[in-house]
Amino acid sequence: MFNSHGWRNLQLGIKDLMLHKLRSFLTMLGVIFGVASVIAMLAVGEGASRQALEQIRRLGSNNIILTSVKPMADEGGQPQKNSYMSVYGLLEDDYLRICETIQEVKRVVPVRLIRKMATLGARNLELRVVGTTPDWFSLVSRPVLAGRVLNDSDTDQSSMVCVLTERGARRLLATESALGQKIRLGGSVFEVIGIVASAESSGGSLQAPDQSVDVYIPLNASLSRYGRRIAYRSSGSRDLEQVELHQILVEVTGERHVEEVALAVEAMLQRFHKKPDYKISVPLTLLRQAEATKRTFNIVLGSIAGISLLVGGIGIMNIMLASVTERTREIGIRRAIGARRSQIIMQFLIETVVLSGMGGVIGIGVGFIIPLAISWLSGMPTQVPLYGLALSFGISVLIGIVFGLYPAIRAANLHPIEALRHE
Numbered sequence: 001m002f003n004s005h006g007w008r009n010l011q012l013g014i015k016d017l018m019l020h021k022l023r024s025f026l027t028m029l030g031v032i033f034g035v036a037s038v039i040a041m042l043a044v045g046e047g048a049s050r051q052a053l054e055q056i057r058r059l060g061s062n063n064i065i066l067t068s069v070k071p072m073a074d075e076g077g078q079p080q081k082n083s084y085m086s087v088y089g090l091l092e093d094d095y096l097r098i099c100e101t102i103q104e105v106k107r108v109v110p111v112r113l114i115r116k117m118a119t120l121g122a123r124n125l126e127l128r129v130v131g132t133t134p135d136w137f138s139l140v141s142r143p144v145l146a147g148r149v150l151n152d153s154d155t156d157q158s159s160m161v162c163v164l165t166e167r168g169a170r171r172l173l174a175t176e177s178a179l180g181q182k183i184r185l186g187g188s189v190f191e192v193i194g195i196v197a198s199a200e201s202s203g204g205s206l207q208a209p210d211q212s213v214d215v216y217i218p219l220n221a222s223l224s225r226y227g228r229r230i231a232y233r234s235s236g237s238r239d240l241e242q243v244e245l246h247q248i249l250v251e252v253t254g255e256r257h258v259e260e261v262a263l264a265v266e267a268m269l270q271r272f273h274k275k276p277d278y279k280i281s282v283p284l285t286l287l288r289q290a291e292a293t294k295r296t297f298n299i300v301l302g303s304i305a306g307i308s309l310l311v312g313g314i315g316i317m318n319i320m321l322a323s324v325t326e327r328t329r330e331i332g333i334r335r336a337i338g339a340r341r342s343q344i345i346m347q348f349l350i351e352t353v354v355l356s357g358m359g360g361v362i363g364i365g366v367g368f369i370i371p372l373a374i375s376w377l378s379g380m381p382t383q384v385p386l387y388g389l390a391l392s393f394g395i396s397v398l399i400g401i402v403f404g405l406y407p408a409i410r411a412a413n414l415h416p417i418e419a420l421r422h423e
Helices: 004-019 021-058 092-101 151-157 167-175 220-227 255-272 283-326 328-336 341-378 387-413 415-423
Strands: 064-068 105-120 125-134 144-147 161-164 181-187 188-196 214-218 229-234 237-242 247-252 278-281
Touching: 004 021, 004 328, 021 283, 021 341, 021 387, 064 188, 092 214, 092 247, 092 255, 105 220, 125 167, 125 220, 144 181, 151 220, 161 167, 161 255, 167 188, 167 229, 181 214, 188 220, 214 220, 229 328, 255 283, 283 328, 283 341, 283 387, 328 341, 341 387
Parallel strands: 125 214, 161 188
Antiparallel strands: 064 247, 064 278, 105 125, 105 181, 105 247, 144 188, 161 214, 181 188, 229 237
């Protein structure tokens, strides 16, 4: 705590700074811009990584996503050609093996994907038809907005029912009441039994299992109505593909088992698949990599912005050295009437800390405004981290102490007689 001498030194320091308002303000500018740049850069880095991290978290840290991938080349490096049909991807046997052989697996969800034109009256909309089991809605959790989702009875009976995403329902059903409507998917008619929230659109290379415009039907109904062969038409040609399962979602009992289960699944697939016609995505591994990248990114941005604070500190040292020269006679008088060196040092340190502290406070305010302006002008998400505020302000005060220490010691070491003779 400050004693009476400390309060007096504080008052003297503030008084001297107020006598040179413009000089003090110009000195603080370096600290202001330094603190503001640290906060702004950390906010930009935090916002840029937040979307990617949230996208990965939505996939579930306990989940493993297996996806069928069409091989692009054969062993000789030539494109794969088949006059009849391309057969590739995950198998129903893969699904059964995962369920039966890996103990740490809690839930496995098979998925078939096919695009169909949905028709209701005069309205048409192309949808991604997801044939799956009720466990899908446990692994890919989305709020149920109306009705219900698929259940075991729908799967067992191959019921002609479907669940729409909110965006698909709005575009297809429009003003119609959603539940109970009969929509045509290709050549089959399904009854709408529920509406779930749509997946948020996101960029990046990581693809979530669900999309914003999906329709979910029982897996058995998908197989019985559309079969295992998918026909694509382009430029007058007709290509056929046979994919038993487009995706397999695997939920593991705990995070500590995720990576070992992923390795076991990969070893199993390599044994039964001659070609790499599948892809394994482990959100937990991607999450750790993204968080590590985020930390490195923030350190780099913070270090670059910290250079501005160092420049501000050099400005404080420069102005305090000039102040020592201007106030040499004052220092000599104080020493002559009994002021100790520690008191002289404290007086000058207080002035530098006040300069840097006020600059830090103003810089925090500017640092809040800059990210808001960036978000408003460019639409880029920004997030000011709380640790960035404490870090930048703490560094600004520390810089005031470090760069003010040498001028303070120099002032305290002036000989009283020589200081009194100074003109």
